[in-house]
Amino acid sequence: MQVYLDNAATTRLDPRVLAKMKPYLTTKYANASSIHKPGQEAYLELLKAKKSVAKILNGEPENVIFTASATEANNFIIKGVARANKSGQKNKIIVSAIEHPCVRESARELESEGFQVEFIPATAEGLITPDALRGLIDDKTILVSVMMVNNEIGTVQDVTALARVAHEFGAYFHTDAVQAVPYLEIDIKRMELDFLSLSGHKFYGPKGVGVAYIDRRKKIRPLIVGGGQEDNYRSGTYNLPGIMGLAYALELAYKERKAYLKKVKSLRDHLLSAIQEEIPGIQINGSLIDRVPANLNVMFGYVEGEAILIDLSQKGVYVSTGSACSATNLKASHVLRAIGLNKNFLNSNIRFSLGRFNTRQEIDYTVKCLKDTVKRLRKFSPVKKIGQILN
Ligand SMILES: Cc1ncc(COP(=O)(O)O)c(C=O)c1O
Known part of the structure; x- marks a missing residue:
């Protein structure tokens, strides 16, 4: 897929x-x-x-x-x-x-x-x-x-x-x-x-x-x-x-705005709740209220966002860290810096941006891959105890 x-x-x-x-x-x-x-x-x-x-x-x-x-x-x-x-x-x-x-x-x-x-x-x-x-x-x-x-x-x-x-x-x-x-x-x-x-x-x-x-x-x-x-x-x-x-x-x-918004919001909410249920040590970046329904930007503690992106890409799931325009620039996102994200987590973020052609099956597949990716990468994380950085 x-x-x-x-x-x-x-x-x-x-x-x-x-x-x-x-x-x-x-x-x-x-x-x-x-x-x-x-x-x-x-x-x-x-x-x-x-x-x-x-x-x-x-x-x-x-x-x-x-x-x-x-x-x-x-x-x-x-x-x-x-x-x-x-x-x-x-x-x-x-x-x-x-x-x-x-x-x-x-x-x-x-x-x-x-x-x-x-x-x-x-x-x-x-x-x-x-x-x-x-x-x-x-x-x-x-x-x-x-x-x-x-x-x-x-x-x-x-x-x-x-x-x-x-x-x-x-x-x-x-x-x-x-x-x-x-x-x-x-x-x-x-x-x-x-x-x-x-x-x-x-x-x-x-x-x-x-x-x-x-x-x-x-x-x-x-x-x-x-x-x-x-x-x-x-x-x-x-x-x-x-x-x-x-x-x-x-x-x-x-x-076609009304139907589009409804669809994208329902997929994004499904993605959000599945990530929250399945993956510990995450945080959503930015307001969930004053936000467009297609966007989810998530911090996955103790893993590099780049590593998640590459691993997901090999599984056929295409996301981004921050903005695509900065994909070749490994500097931490100025946006995440500006909202005061903990400096230890500045490189642990993934942006999911949904659109017209996505389906619920695709979201389920994404969460399945993500769960596996994050779990595996965390095994190699130099930070052994979850919570070590947060405290
Ligand atoms: C907020 C914002 N402004 C400007 C641009 C640049 O748009 P374009 O690709 O048409 O140059 C982008 C593209 O990523 C964007 O997201």
């Missing part, structure tokens, strides 16, 4: 989305910037995709800018807003301590350009509170960026409350909503968001396409310059197959 429990890293392309994309790869291949008839037809399709994405987000179609990834969207928004709005008075950027590396590294790059960068601490539950933001923000602040849902521990932030604090101080608010689809209803207006990022491949859409939702009334400098596509906000030939795929995947995600 093969069990894919790494849906937060990427999802399988929905066959209906592939069918939607196919004509734009074969017959309708014209460049959407070309003046001829097929080019103009392609451009009209692009506008339809923007309209569809904007409707789901309760935003404006002209504010939907397509990028090649959420990494690009986050780089564009964070660097672009900071650079365009810097003045003698304003030079501060605030991001949370649990952001994805593409947000953190964008902020670090700005630091090297002379911006003041602050990181909002997280609670032990993995939450970013408005009070913690208040402790750092002032009228020198240009932008605050806090993710809607964390990719490692699945915690959900109250972005509306955070956006209000940012606005009180005249700062803009950006949220990385990559892991929020379709778990949360995203409403740009109601949530008072200025900027937002999405990634197609996290919700059964194609890889290589993302969204930077901007507010055209607010200054932002482009990251990628060239042919002037997207009204100069983002140059580069429109990736129409990817764009059509992303828009359709987003539509399906929200259309």
Whole structure:
């Protein structure tokens, strides 16, 4: 049996989305910037995709800018807003301590350009509170960026409350909503968001396409310059197959949301209770209440997460330690550090992220394998007595 429990890293392309994309790869291949008839037809399709994405987000179609990834969207928004709005008075950027590396590294790059960068601490539950933001923000602040849902521990932030604090101080608010689809209803207006990022491949859409939702009334400098596509906000030939795929995947995600959430939650709860019953010496990382139902991040005391991952992989169960983006980086997760996990346990964690195609049988098989793996690896653990580290 093969069990894919790494849906937060990427999802399988929905066959209906592939069918939607196919004509734009074969017959309708014209460049959407070309003046001829097929080019103009392609451009009209692009506008339809923007309209569809904007409707789901309760935003404006002209504010939907397509990028090649959420990494690009986050780089564009964070660097672009900071650079365009810097003045003698304003030079501060605030991001949370649990952001994805593409947000953190964008902020670090700005630091090297002379911006003041602050990181909002997280609670032990993995939450970013408005009070913690208040402790750092002032009228020198240009932008605050806090993710809607964390990719490692699945915690959900109250972005509306955070956006209000940012606005009180005249700062803009950006949220990385990559892991929020379709778990949360995203409403740009109601949530008072200025900027937002999405990634197609996290919700059964194609890889290589993302969204930077901007507010055209607010200054932002482009990251990628060239042919002037997207009204100069983002140059580069429109990736129409990817764009059509992303828009359709987003539509399906929200259309089928209710049944999807129910299924994923029931599988995750089953996984959680089976792990709790079958395996001693574990701890769940992050709030179980303010959390998306697809995520379970578990600390297995006295075993290396990497060892569990490799052993499970040999049994056909595919999970991750922390985020996939840091799979080649054996440094402990900055998210788990930020929530204050005991330092002895920083490398003992596994992220299970469930999705549309998982079944109850797969979860049962996973727990069976996990029980065997953890038991066996603990035999080799240098820590002989369970409880030795905890005390
Ligand atoms: C929260 C978050 N932001 C950004 C990204 C980057 O997305 P992309 O793969 O589209 O660059 C990811 C991907 O893991 C993510 O989980």
